[in-house]
Amino acid sequence: MSALDVSEVALNRARAAARRACVDVEWIHAGLLKSSLGDRVFDLVSVQYPALLRTPSNTAEHALLASVAPGGHLLVVHHVLDDRRITQAKAGGFDPADHVWPADVAHVLDDDWTVEFEAGRHRNVSAGAHHNHDVVLHVQRRV
Helix, strand or coil: EEECCHHHHHHHHCCCCCCCHHHCEEEECCCCCCCCCCCEEEEEEEEECCCCCCCCCCCHHHHHHHHHEEEEEEEEEEEEECHHHHHHHEEEEEEEEEEHHHHHHCCCCCCCCEEEEEEEECCCCCCCCCEEEEEEEEEEECC
């Protein structure tokens, strides 16, 4: 199992959870496009709330799809942002329109993929969580 994240804080939290669960993980502190994954592919690629920059050539979207093995699954989850949250994000220097969303990944799918699920999803959140509505894309690569 491998885990990749640009955030050392996220990796440290995940490491602690993996230790408690006695799970062996290869930890990679890097962004998707600057990682050492090379041509490796995985049975499951789970992308949770990514901050992947959008490019005219859909570089991040294609990198995600290329990392999934034949028969494998890609799960992309992101927050649903209403106008108020978009305004808040922009005021903080983050423009959501500059980043890849599940719909962007779905847009570049070809006949090698089956969409298993693509919709908004409410979730129960603990105290202090800011978001309780996500958009979820689950696709499977054909063998």
